[in-house]
Amino acid sequence: MPRAVFFDLDGTLLDTAPDMALAANLVLADYDLPPLSEQHIQANTSLGPHGLLGAGFATLPPAKLQALSETIIREQFLRYYSQNLCVGTQLYQGVVELLEQLNQANICWGIVTNKPRDLTEPLLAQFLPLTQHHILVCADDLPRAKPHPDQLNHVCQQLALNPADCFYVGDIQNDIIAAKGAGMAPIVAGWGYTDGALNDAQHWHQAQVANSPAQVWHYLSQD
Template sequence: MSLPIRAVLFDLDGTLLDTAPDMAEAANKVLADYDHGPLTEEQIQANTSYGAKGLLTAGFGSIPSHLDAQQLRREFLGYYQQNICDGTSIYRGINPLLAYLDHQRIPWGIMTNKPGFLTELLLPFFPELQKAQVIVCGDTLTVAKPHPEPLLHASEMLGIAHTACAYIGDIEKDMIAANAARMHGYVAGWGYIGEDHTPSTWQAKGILPTPEALIDMLELQNNHQDSE
């Protein structure tokens, strides 16, 4: 049985940061190199959390058989690294949420599938995110989401039982990982959820419409405990 929430882990892209402008720009540069038009806004919204593979597959329709997917990914990463924070911003409501967690002494961290070198380049632009007590990236371990091990590793580093951790993310694989780790999985409803996505079927504990909704939920939990 899950314990009350004692720590919070966050996905990065589409949960803490709106990285779509810079990731889409990198993808569009790759597409232009191969005489393809740019991504639509709908494609960007639906695929940014799936990284290079998601954006390029959407842009090409499918990766052409005569092109090497790994080479395309390297080209994408090269463009993205050059302009990693030209248009990226922290989502409205995240700063108050993190301030609340700090004030309540609730440990929090980041568990992202973003490669470590890109995460290390990006986070210094957002000092508030560097306060995370743990940062686990897509290549920290030999497996990444939807495998639960990175989440279990993060909770162990925080010193909090995995069943007492919440994981906040904006795609189905985030909820698959959270459930496999027996964590409280909540959908970041403000993130990169496309029109064809159905978060109500992702077996999450709930869908948070805004970051502040997590504050409200934690306050209700605390009030319930105080009344017992």
């Protein structure tokens, strides 16, 4: 059994796509642009506002796109998102059971996310099981976030853990790159925002793919 398991947040523990998409669509409406399709939402939620807004503004002619301020648009998104932080967001089925199994086995677990702390903490407060983490590292806690391994190296330093004794669970390739860079064993959260990329996921540095949180526990218990 591992000594610790760390999780991505969006698309791994929480399905935040409804509220992220709502914020993006409100920004797009401000510019008289059509809302995002379900395919765009699924493909870009884990990439945050950059991914969602990039998909939404892609239909603009280059000249109009260049005239827009990326900073202002991002601020608009964050304002809308903070106002609708937990309207449609839900825990993925099986997450609570997985965390309970980790707690019962005395396995340390934490959350390492590219979401800013001022959004992450109030969101986690809406889901009691997620507040029981041993450590939380957010995008703005360190100079570099995933895919750089710095955040995962940091949690190991803080908890005096050997990365080789830890797993990291995330739903996009940047999560797997970060895990491998830190020397952790990666698991792809196949229930998340992989957008049909699961056929290629086994090639993301030969990461194991779990189709459910229950399968994550199966992998961990076999370690």
